[in-house]
Amino acid sequence: MRPRPILRRLLGPRSSGKKTHLPFFRTFVHHSPLRVRPSSRPRLPFLTIPVTGRNTQKFGVLFYVAFMAFGAVSWAVQQENLEREYPTPHSWSYRTRIYFRNARSLRDVKDSAPNWEKIMEIAESVVKRLEDPTIDGQGVRDASHDCPPGTKDITAKDENWRRGYFESMMLYASAAQMMHGWMRDKTRDIMFPPEVIIGPSNPRPKPIRPGQASAPREEDCEYVYPAADDIYMRIVCTEGFTVRQKMEAALAHASWLEYCQLPGPASIMYERAVDLALEGDRASTHPLTNPTETKSWAIKELSSPSSHPPSANLFTSLTALATFQARSGNVSSALPILISLLQARKALPNPPPSPTVRHQQQNITKTVINLLKPPSYPPPPPDGTQPPVRDAKELCEEAALHLHIGEILYSTRTESREEGLAWTRDAVDISEEQLRNLGPEASQAARPAKETCRACLSAGLDNWTIMVGRLAEEERRRKETGLVGQVVGKSAGGWFGGLWGSGVEEKEEDVDRWAAEEKVVQERRTRTAELLEEVEPPKSWLDLKAIFTV
Structure with missing residues (x-):
């Protein structure tokens, strides 16, 4: 009998008419209990593929790139905001x-x-x-x-x-x-x-602060900055x-010299600022009363309504010169200049009526385009060679002149203290009125006027408080000592005070006058506190500029 092949016995009999597939051969160790399991194999570090390290390096690079991009965008937004604030x-x-x-x-x-x-x-x-x-x-x-x-x-x-x-x-x-x-x-x-x-x-x-380097010796040091x-x-x-730029530099230099306690050079620079203002003044006639010969810097009175008033530069420089002379003790020269400045300011023309501007609804597309465009450089300010108009800012400048005159009158003579106090009250009234007229939501163009009025109101309230406080203290001392009804003034303590009439007799009903005015000043401070603070209006959700503000 012919032996049958082993393959045929393994595959079995072939079925007729059907296509059969050969099965995959398996090794004898498949599903065998003798096979070594993978968990029992030794795990050595140098045989392991570092898959986790590659992922960490990838994420580290991505995080570094994202961090650098965020820093660049933040820096660009900050520079954009600085450019809009400081063009x-x-x-x-x-x-x-x-x-x-x-x-x-x-x-x-x-x-x-x-x-x-x-x-x-x-x-x-x-x-x-x-x-x-x-x-x-x-x-x-x-x-x-x-x-x-x-x-x-x-x-x-x-x-x-x-x-x-x-x-x-x-x-x-x-x-x-x-x-x-x-x-x-x-x-x-x-x-x-x-x-x-x-x-x-x-x-x-002076001793060195803790933690700083030790003090140097002068022979080891040198000046670096000019x-x-x-x-x-x-x-x-x-x-x-321009003439105004040179004048501003001269006034700043004079103020610095005055701070360094150099009154002589400071006076020269103040006068040079006035000369620069006169060089750029476009008036047909000389506005001063011959300052080169008489050294009188007072402004001439306007002979007719058609006369050309002084320029804005001349107002600024003369006010600085007059206040410097008052601080230096030369009151006899400062007071005429201030009074002539006040008269000249009151003769300034009124501002033309402002055109009515319709409030347009904010367009989000236009706002985004304006934010993406680079901000334009602001137009040049006035050169100061033309006379100003009597707007809110100039009215507050008049109030500042009232303050200067009132302070001089109060501090120079005892009998003129009430007159100086009246000038101070007028300054407070004018500056408060202009601040209320400007309103809390003033435009960007009215910001200088608002700052001037706010500074004048703050200084006026301070001066008013000090003046009334001193008078009230003197009133309380006289009330305690029982000197009511006697003569109060410059010569009140002398033998001939009442004879020459240089004093003022205090009446019974005026005993509590200054104490009552102290309360008036405190109430005025409370009422004007909101005007002295800069309150920003609430921002709308459509104000995209606020989103990029740092």
Whole structure:
């Protein structure tokens, strides 16, 4: 018998007419209890594939990219907000604009004291970049040899560039004022204020704060930053600035000299500011009463209604000069100037009627487009060569003159204290009325007027409180000593006080007069507290600008 193949026995008999598939062959260890399970195999670290490490590295890279993108977007939004708050000329390079915005934001910080050392460094770099012909100073030339060293001629530049250069120079000068006297220790490269430096110029140095570096010796230090006087003189002598810009620099320089207790140079700079205002005055006749010969800076009375009133620059410079003379004790010269200024302001023309502006509904598409567009540089302010109109701001300037006159009358003579108090009351009434007329929701154009009126109202209330407080204290002392009915005045204590009539007899019904007015002042303070605070109106949900405000 022929043996049958093993394969046939394994596969079985072939069925006819049907297609069959060969099964997969299996090894003999499949499903065998002798097979070693994977869980019992040894697990060695160097044999394991690092799948988890690759995922961590991938997520780390993604997180780093997302973090950098978020930081870039946040920085761009912050710079956009700074540009809207502190506009810069578009003709400047981008780095110069960033430096200038950052310096001004550091100056206006509210949470802590400004870091003037850093502001000084940034402002100095901005000025150097603007004066460098290879960066932003194309067309900038050196001034004539008669000007202070470093003075430039910027007449070839456009108006926006010149205005930004003026603002950067004024910021540079302000930082130099705050860094006045600071020196750098050459051995350690650290800046120190002048009051802690040990040397002959400072025989009694102040102690160093805990945690700071030790005090340096004067022979190891050197001055790094320029003096504020040099910067102000450069601004006044720069060719290309307007008369108002030069006048503002001269007034700031005079104020700095007065702070340094240099009344002589300060008086010269105040008078120079008036001369600059007169150079730009477009009046046909000289508005002053010959100041070169008589040194009388009072304004002439307008002979006819068609006479040209003084310019805004002349009002500003003469007010600063008069207040300086009053602070210096020269009241006989200051009071006529202030009275002539007040008369000239009362003769100013009234403002033209403002056109009625219809309130348009805010369009969300237009708002988004305005937010995406770069903000435009603001138009130039008035040059001050034209006379102002008698609007809310000028009325508050009149109130400030009332304050000055009232303070002089109150402090110079005893018998004119009530008259000075009356001038102060008028100043408070005028400034409060204008603030209420402006309203809480004043426009952006009315913000300077509101700030002027608010400052005048605050100073007027302070002066009124002090004046009435002193009179009430004297009233209480006289009431305690029983001196009611006697003569009160400059010569009240002398033998001939009543004979020459230089005193004022106090009556019985006037005993509690100043105590009652003290209560009136306190009630007035309570009533005007809302006017002295800056309250922001509620923002609408459609105000997309508030979303990007940092």
